[in-house]
Amino acid sequence: MCHHNGTIAVGKKEIECICPPPWDGRFCERLACWRKTIPTQQHRYRNNGDHCICGNHYSGENCDVVKSCLNEGKLENGKCNCRDGWHGELCDKRCPKGHVTEFENEYLKQ
Known part of the structure; x- marks a missing residue:
């Protein structure tokens, strides 16, 4: 039921998935690259189809180099x-x- 190695869980009203970063959505079906960082660094990654890439102002293997x-x-x-x-x-x-x-x-x- 859960995509992208999500874990099934019982929510308040329905069954849902606990998603590993960078996935989001009820069934971990939606790419959400912002989930790979802390709130003050949400621009480090951006969505690119089905994977994350560095944001415009970053580079490096972990998108941690400010350019x-x-x-x-x-x-x-x-x-x-x-x-x-x-x-x-x-x-x-x-x-x-x-x-x-x-x-x-x-x-x-x-």
């Missing part, structure tokens, strides 16, 4: 150095109002 940044961020030593007002692995997230990149980077290290 470009967003919002005028500068790639330095494999990491994005974000301009004021942006943070995140790719400089893809706006800083909260009143905060700048340096604050966010220090906050995220804690």
Whole structure:
């Protein structure tokens, strides 16, 4: 019943499947590459038919090598150095109002 090595389970109202990453859906029938990462890294992979490939800004065997940044961020030593007002692995997230990149980077290290 479950595709892609999913495990059958009894849900709240019906039988469903517990899917291994990167599969999703009631029967593990839907490719969901975002499931291979943590929420802050959801852009590392993207769907490509029936398999996952690296997102536009990543490369490497595990799509863990940053190759470009967003919002005028500068790639330095494999990491994005974000301009004021942006943070995140790719400089893809706006800083909260009143905060700048340096604050966010220090906050995220804690």
